[in-house]
Amino acid sequence: MAPSGSRSIKRSCKRVLHWIPVLFISLIVAWSYYAYVVQLCIASIENVGEKIVYLLAYHFFFIMFVWAYWQTIYTKPMHPLKEFHLSYSDKELLERVDRGESQQEILRRIVKDLPVYTRTMSGAIRFCDRCILVKPDRCHHCSVCDKCILKMDHHCPWVNNCVGFSNYKFFMLFLAYSLLYCLFITATDLQYFIKFWMSGLPDTQAKFHIMFLFFAASMFSVSLAALFAYHCWLVCKNRSTLEAVRAPAFCHGPDKNGFSLGISKNFRQVFGDEKKFWPVPVFSSLGDGCAFPTCLVNNQDPEQPSTPPSQSPPNKSSGGEAHQFPAKPLRESQSRLVHSGESFRESDGPEDRERTGTPNPAMTLENEV
8 A cells, every 4th residue: 555655645746746837937927917017007107098008908918828828738638549549359469479570460450441651760550558559640659648649749848738739729829929928018118127227217116027027028038939930830841849850750761741731731730721710729720630641642651552533522520520530541632632732722711611610620531432
């Protein structure tokens, strides 16, 4: 009982420690609200019109920043669908055989009906020993969460959460609104910072808050601008942080641009087709997190069965039904997406409006006979 109890205490302590960065950010934001609203706008600004404009603009950036931050923290990462988990019989069979080619033969049989095109650097099927599943493309195991995360980007201590397919849009908006929040504070606080610094205003309690607020906001602006610019580059290239460090490997070898479909389509994969949802922290990303179109339609895995070109996609079901995984890899849909951009069209038509803006929108996946 003692070892079990000590492990439980350690896990509890780790959970508490993981929330310290989030608590730190929350305290900084709470203090900045007091310093800007009370000490700057109410106590220091005398012009009523300027005060009202500053307060309205500040609260807009503050609300959007807090909303995006909340969504990034509390949106649970998505895990692979049950189709990627090994059945009980396959699990037993895999445990009986020796590691190496025998296991790879079993895994190749399992992935035959799954849209899995990436491999390890040695060309083996990507398999997670801890979760006992075949890893979907762009899925990685997080050592902190101890789970496989779909389209994992990184585990962020500042949000105490894994950033992946389910919340990457929220993370991007969090960076964007936090940067705008800091830049707005820096720009509007500058003249009063100079006045206090040059002793143009009386030495009151507001002096410390206004001067330190300017330093904090300007320093955070620099770091946030660099991080936001880097992730904008990743979105344009359709890469995750892990894929930028190590390029995903396909059957023909590593290819850092394997999932890139062009800037517009890459952007819409994260933010969706409906423009009105782009700046709002609601889920509108395209896809299911398990299957991704690639630009490598001519270099697909020869082990995957081909799709007759005469097949046409079925109509999308309505009513928010659970996603039914296709029986075969999405070879034809990938090819059409690359050449004609049907699933990521440049204009927003009626079908786009129906597909996005829902609680959990997804790309239309084709069922193969």
